[in-house]
Amino acid sequence: MFVETISIIDSKNYVDQKVKIGVWLTNKRSSGKIAFLQLRDGSAYFQGVVVKSNVSPEIFELAKEVKQETSMYVVGTIHEDSRSHFGYEIEVEDITIVGESEDYPITPKEHGTDFLMDHRHLWLRSKKQFANMQVRNEITRATFEFFNKEGFIKFDAPILTGSAPEGTTELFHTEYFDKDAYLSQSGQLYAEAGAMAYGKVFTFGPTFRAEKSKTRRHLIEFWMIEPEMAFMHQEESLEIQEHYIAFLVQNVLDHCDYALTLLGRDKELLKNYTKLPYPRISYDEAIKLLQESGEFDGLEWGADFGSPEETYLANHFNQPVFVVNYPKAIKPFYMKPHPTRKDLVICADLLAPEGYGEIIGGSERATDSDYLEVQIKKAGLNEKDYQWYLDLRRYGSVPHSGFGLGLERMVTWITGEEHIREAIPFPRMLNRIYP
Secondary structure, eight states: OOOEEOOGGGGGGOBTOEEEEEEEEEEEEEOSSEEEEEEEOSSOEEEEEEEGGGSOHHHHHHHHHOOTTOEEEEEEEEEEOTTSSSOEEEEEEEEEEEEOOOSOSSOSSOOOHHHHHHTHHHHTTSHHHHHHHHHHHHHHHHHHHHHHHTTOEEOOOOSEESSOBTBSTTSOEEEETTEEEEEOSOSHHHHHHHHHHHSEEEEEEEEEOOOOOOSTTOOSEEEEEEEEEETOOHHHHHHHHHHHHHHHHHHHHHHOHHHHHHHTOOHHHHHHTTOSSOOEEEHHHHHHHHHHHTSOTTOOTTOOOOHHHHHHHHHHHTSOEEEEOOBGGGSOTTBOBOSSOTTBBSEEEEEETTTTEEEEEEEEBOOOHHHHHHHHHHTTOOGGGGHHHHHHHHTTOOOEEEEEEEHHHHHHHHHTOSSGGGGSSSOOBTTBOOO
């Protein structure tokens, strides 16, 4: 008799039908008459029930003795299971071992962070990491959908560069034959060239920061989504940004319900983040709000915001909030100066609530080549390295704006994780490059 091979996630389509599934065993327990097998196949997790009276003695003994993370084929009938998160289980009648597993190091108990990070290649099999990667995948998928619908072109920026958008002090240096080169910290400058050619583009790729940071918000290697838009001022860019974020959140709610349930994420709270528009406050207003709170002694105008300040501001609104127009002195050289305030630039950071801080940084870009030349020199950068960038202002410059979203920060916020290391398969941090 032919038995169809399915994935666990498709169980709802095969209720009361006999199927075959390739699985790994995550855990088990048994009594004298029933063995309960916790199974996964990469698409979902569910329970296999082996009833002693319904199988051969050999199969029941195998079900009792099979080791954690052994791979196997199970054949059985799908039933609804209202007690589980997943909603279905399989009554197993046959088991075929594919690959045995002995002494699996990550047992069903609490393990320390360093231990789990040393075994990251195996920890990816856990329910928590499964759920996080499902959300990451959906954010990636929805990103391409959003920008395709909005008329953007995917534009690939180089990873090896000879210059940097924000200076080279936090870049990884390498040799490019007989020249200096750096691992990219951003695709932005190249995306601006793309915008001048194709109107609206977005880059999506790995970026690197040689920051000696140990905070829960920072990685050494991470992925950035960086749109750039010609003929667009900052206010129009902010509208695109908030619609993009709301679109991502809604798509995770629509397509990752099971993953969010596994994580115990508050879905009603996430729904609130789809409501637009997001609040907007100026940097001046933000400083005043922080000073009046009484929680930030010594905070003065001109200071950049750290985690405590960003957390306070976003939680004050209980929604993502734009802080606009920061002091020029604490922002990169390429931002457009404010038309009436020489001490400000036209920019915005989008701060996420619940303590997750900045998830987007963006600005309107400076269009005057003479102004940019001065700013490049002030930043201590080599003007020769940026001649190609200045050419974008010399040959048909237009108002244009852009922003960058850190994928891992977004995943961490949406999943409710405490640390950004959980938002990427193999995190690279200050003291970790293994595995």
